[in-house]
Amino acid sequence: MNKYTKLIAGALSAVAILIATSAFAQNTVKAGTVAQSTPTTDNSLFNAGEYGLALSSGYNLDKAELFKTPYSLNASAGAFWFPLRNLGFEANVPFYQSKGVSVDQVQAGALLRLPLSRNVFLLRNIAPYAGLGGTYNWQAKTDLSYDAKLGVEVRVNKGWGVFGEYEYQNDKIGNLTTSGQSSVRGGLRFVF
DSSP, X not given: OOHHHHHHHHHHHHHHHHHHHHHHHHTOSOTTOOOOXXXXXXXXXXXXXXXXXXXXXXXXXXXXXXXXXSOSEEXXXXXXXXXXXXXXXXXXXEEEESSSEEOOEEEEEEEEEOOSOSSSTTGGGEEEEEEEEEEEESSSSSOEEEEEEEEEEEESSSSEEEEEEEEEEESOTTOTTSOOEEEEEEEEEEEO
């Protein structure tokens, strides 16, 4: 036998053994008794398939703003979607206060979150996360920048939570030595 035939024979043998053991395990209930299956409950507050809305407010920490706009305090509205428990996507639209409210950019990116526990009561509410994305600004000379963020979300229940994050933006994509803009943000996430 060549090595591919041995490999295929081994895989088929493993599948046959799995089928036989699962059939044997199903038939091990004592005659005359009723077997019941109880559904397992997932205690995690962070699950796959989540989507929702986020409302937040932020403060720019640097004096030299990335897009040269005279603002320091802003609000933001956004949406998020986690097709997997630990991997998701978000889009945000900041609203800046500068001679009235202005909207001149949109942010989008990916999030990697790591919930601390599924079963420990206090830890199951907490999920640190990191994100990487970009910003498009249609009012600035440099219309594209990249964003990196670190944050933590605390879920109050399966329907909503609070979050805080640190975000760094830089419009010099090829040059990491230039200083960008740092901001902190906090707000609410509503999960559907």
